Amino acid sequence: MIHIVFGAATAGSLKQALREMKQDQVNEIIAFNDIYSIGPLLHLHEHEGQEKRIEWLRHVMSNEYGYFDDVVIDQHRMLQQIKEIKDGTRILIWTGFNAHEQIGLRYAIYLLKEKNIELSFINTTIAFDQLFNTNTRRMDIRHAGEITSEKLKVLYESKEHIHSVTKEKREKLQNEWLSFTKENHTLRIWQKGKTISVPEDEFDAYLVKMAKRLHQSEQEEKYIVTPRLIGEVIGHLEQYIGDDFIEYRIKSLIDQGIFDMKGRRTSMRYYSIKLTEFGQRFKKWVCCREFEDHPFVKIEGDYGGEPFHCGHCQCHLERDDVPINDTLFSKIWNWNIQYGRWFDEETDDLVPNGADMEKKFNQEGERITEEVKRAFSPAFQVEYSPSEYTQHFI
Structure with missing residues (x-):
């Protein structure tokens, strides 16, 4: 069995899982050590496209400790491993609901198109949710690299989550890959159940928003160490785009005068940043372009924080994103x-009368939502998303 995974972290965790199951001698791992939600895909299945992507990555990625060099070497190794796959081999592709692994799935299947193999896949997002998430404890994974080796072992042993790929499905995914390789975009996100291409500066306003939050917790004139801002963004962003791309956008915002910096830009560890006066006023959009054109707020009960979400991309909205008065x-x-x-x-x-308590909570939520609608009309669309927690127990 050959396992195809997308990322070094996933490969390392899966290798450990197979070792613990004493299957490492009969299972091989091929790692696509790249992040396919970022960077050009134009003709990537051809040598020229691969070289152009490497050049783009060279501009974006840090080579501290030889990291970029390792990625290039890994790319060549992966392509050679794919070529050496023999007919009749069983292959399992690990993918999930994110732009990176969905693109990777299509790329891998295209590279395997001439191979007479037994192909299957496991969707780690679905499998993880069904096997580990409960009504009270939930962890949403952004990609398989966030899953521990112990849990990967459980996923692999639960054979009901492994699905074969039919000939028709392979052809469909190959054609979808070719569609992606005709585009010249450098950023892709997972939205509403599919991968879409977005402008490279899609998350710039979000970076500024996170920087403002850090400034508020510190002295305003104090510089923020760059890794701290990157960590803050990674911790809150629902998309998987990697820290190198985030730093790449920070550098772009420095060049635009949004951030001031001190130190050397040779590595994120060597420079700090703070918002300029111009940067403090910078606000292109709150969370997605659709919200800017058509403000859509969903009110939804939640543990802690403000119960506001973007009705388009489901991102959490903060109070300063929603023009609401103190009383309301x-x-x-x-x-x-x-x-x-x-x-x-x-x-x-559930506590006694728990279902009735939730029902009353929803009734009050609907009443408050109507009040918000009147306050925001006609500039904002406002909807209430009811709690359905107790349905899992009835």
């Missing part, structure tokens, strides 16, 4: 802190 915000806050009180974490079950 206080009502929403007092309503939201009641969320989840129908559940007893110690018994892992």
